Amino acid sequence: MFTEYDIIVVGAGHAGCEAAHTVATMGSKVLLVTMNMNTIAQMSCNPAMGGVAKGQIVREVDALGGMSGIITDKTMIQFRMLNRSKGPAMWSPRAQSDRMRFSEEWRTALENNLNIDFWQDMVSGIIVENDKVCGVKTSLGIEIRAKAVILTNGTFLNGIIHIGEKQLGGGRAAEKSAKGITEQLVQLGFESGRMKTGTPPRVDGRSLDYTKMEEQFGDEKPSKFSYTDTEPLTKQRSCYITYTNSEVHEILKTGFEKSPMFQGRIQGLGPRYCPSIEDKINRFADKDRHQIFVEPEGWSTVEIYVNGFSSSLPEEVQYQALRKIVGFENAKMFRPGYAIEYDFFPPTQLNHTLETKLIENLYFAGQINGTTGYEEAACQGLMAGINAHQKTRGKEALILKRSEAYIGVLIDDLVNKGTDEPYRMFTSRAEHRILLRQDNADIRLTKLGYDLGLADESRLRKVEEKIKAAAEITTYLNKKSMEPEIVNTTLLALESAPISEKAKATNLLRRPNIELEYLAKADQELAAFLEQYDQEYCEQASIGIKYESYIEKENQQAARMKELENYVIKERLDYNKIPALSHEARQKLLKINPETIGQASRISGVSPADISILMVYLGK
Known part of the structure; x- marks a missing residue:
């Protein structure tokens, strides 16, 4: 039934779609396996792309030849360039998207690529021979062979949905979780962990009073994400801003005794920078209100995303509290917010190519690596796709430096430092952000994409x-x-x-x-x-x-760092035999096994003094 594929991509979220498109465009025959063909590239959380630092990532993906920018341009309903009052390193494009059209455009783009085949099924495990991945096994008992496999499982690995005291197995609302992969990977020697994320309730826009809210318009002259000739917006939909109040907070507090977060039923760590509404009023007890962004989910739907009101409290508490928000007095709820807990694999187990260190030709991309966000997932899918294709063809890998792209910063952070909470990109994470602007991503990266056969x-x-x-x-x-x-x-x-x-x-x-x-x-x-x-x-x-x-100053700093990157650590060292290194440095260096002095210098716990000792030891 199935011939052997060059690459199998497991999961059709933002990482999986970019991975499949990338390897297929570069010339590999790819099978995209998803549990539901109707939810390809679904915007599971907010209906938006971009934002601070995230917008830069989307433009980088586009510059390399990826599709996220093009799909966003085709389906956006509002565009804003954030931080225009600040310097250009901070300018960040953000688009409000039509959620249903976004998914539809992605599926169309994938189906138009003749190198992509599809299969609807749950992958329950991988086939491994001699420490090398050779394919996947599905819940239907089918074995499909491939030269490489890219896992982009999102929040589906042993996913559990929490709403108050209710627990439901699932990777997303109304969708079942994926079983078997975590257990097999742990048996193979991988370390796993648990994380959580959340989503707010969705409401009926017809039941809201927008006259009581602050209208948030798009830019007067909207720009776009893609450097290609996509059409700019000619009309836009407004978003709105309102606020919680003390009455809302008091109602929410009545549900704390049934909160899965406060009662310890959720073990996974959630994002600090995007906390649930109950977490906000608990941590910031001095604040009597919190901002709520009222975001339409498309051109032709009345569904509204209540950004800033993520919650896992009982649905009746969410509903009662919502109706005390100004403009929400008569709100009708489509579905409650929920928290979701899922498995991830600490990304220190990866090489910079996103290939796992334990199993050859096995790649991880997206939330399986502990990241959060469509943009972070998309760029990992792109890079895993590029490197899986290159590896199976015996070609050189693409590893972006921290001075070349936010994508390089993200992957370098993950591989060297790992993460114990959902990783999100910020401009503050990039030491060369004046070089990594959203306006010059094409200048930085398009030639690389063209040389790879990805950008035309x-x-x-x-x-x-x-x-x-x-x-x-x-x-x-x-x-x-x-x-x-x-x-x-x-x-x-x-x-x-x-x-x-x-x-x-x-x-x-x-x-x-x-x-x-x-x-x-x-x-x-x-x-x-x-x-x-x-x-x-x-x-x-x-x-x-x-x-x-x-x-010029940042270029000089990047050049100095490049010198350290040129010092290659050619063989696997036993750092315990270098007693002058600190104990923590020896532990971290043994775990990460850096390929260059530059990489070693960016590992948490490895000090400048440790680097000096290492360079002396290596005769540098």
């Missing part, structure tokens, strides 16, 4: 055009002098010091509150020159000029 030639040509145009604009601005009588009125209006003699446009642009568009409004000649270029190209040149010294 049109993408590469588009990047080359952008680089050329930004250079032309920069050259012009370096030469352009601005007269005091032309520009001083603008400078004074912006509370910037006037000039007494001609000044280069670049020098004025470096002032903190001066933007290129302001100078163009003051100088007709400059405006006429810039009109021939896309806004994206002008922005690229402007950022390069404005932050030139910061960019």
Whole structure:
């Protein structure tokens, strides 16, 4: 019935979809196995993509040739560029998506790829021979062979749903959990753990009073995620903001005695940065209100996602508390919020390729690695797909450096430090964030994607055009002098010091509150020159000029780190034989088995002094 596949992808969430698309586009024959063909790429939690640091990841996935950005552009109902008031390293795109159309577009994209086959079944185990994965076993008793397997099981591994005192086996509402894989992997020597996440109730938008809430509009000129020619939004749906209050909090407290979190029925660790509403009012008892984001789930549905009200309290308590929120007085609930507890595998058991250290050709991607978020899952699926394809073809792996991509930061953090709570990307995790901006992901990564056969030639040509145009604009601005009588009125209006003699446009642009568009409004000649270029190209040149010294400084830091990455640890060392190392360093180095001095330097518990000792020992 089944021929041998190059790669089998288990799970069709955001990681699985990117993995399947990636390996198929690169030329491998892939089988995508999912328990439910109707929930491919389902947005299990909030109907949105991007956000702070997450938006940068989506743009990186797109730059490499992935699909998440394209699918988001095709299905979004609102777009906002967050943190515009801050520096460009903090600008983060975020889109509100049509949840049903998002899933539909992903399935269509996968079905249009002739290298992808589908099978609806539960994978109950993997086939391992001589410490190498050779395929999977399903609940129907079928064995399917492959050269590599990518596990992207999400929250389904022994998943348990908690609503008050009720416990239901499941990986998502109304979907059963996956059994067998955890138990087999533990028998093979893997370490596993438990994590939890949660979701809020969904309500009927027809029952809400939006006039009592603060309307949150999309950007006046919405941008998009993909660097390809996807269509920008021409109409948008608003979101709304309201708040909890002391009455809401008091009602919620009545359910604490039945709370699975407070009564110890949930053992897994949840995310600190996205706590449940009961956790918020318990931890932040001094606050008398918490913000609630009212988010529509699509163009043609009345279903509303109550962002900020994640809960596992009894459904009747959730309902009573909801109706005390301003604007929710007559709210009708479609389904209650719940917490879900599931198995994960500490990612220190992986190489940087996302291949497991114990079993060759077995890859993990997404929440199985302890991460949370669609974007974090998608980029892992992409990277696991790339490296599984490369490995089975005898080609070089792709490992992104921390100075090259947020994706590189994420994987490096997971492999070196592990995580004991759901890992989410923040801009603060990246030490080179001025280099890793959302606007230049194509410049950083598209050539890599093209060389791999993932990004097509049109993408590469588009990047080359952008680089050329930004250079032309920069050259012009370096030469352009601005007269005091032309520009001083603008400078004074912006509370910037006037000039007494001609000044280069670049020098004025470096002032903190001066933007290129302001100078163009003051100088007709400059405006006429810039009109021939896309806004994206002008922005690229402007950022390069404005932050030139910061960019150069981070490039120097990245170069120094690259020197450490070039010091390869060629053989597996017995760190216990280097007594000068601290006890903790010996333990951590033995566990992680770093491939370079650079990697060793980023392991928690390994100090600069330990690195110096290690370099002396290796004769470096």
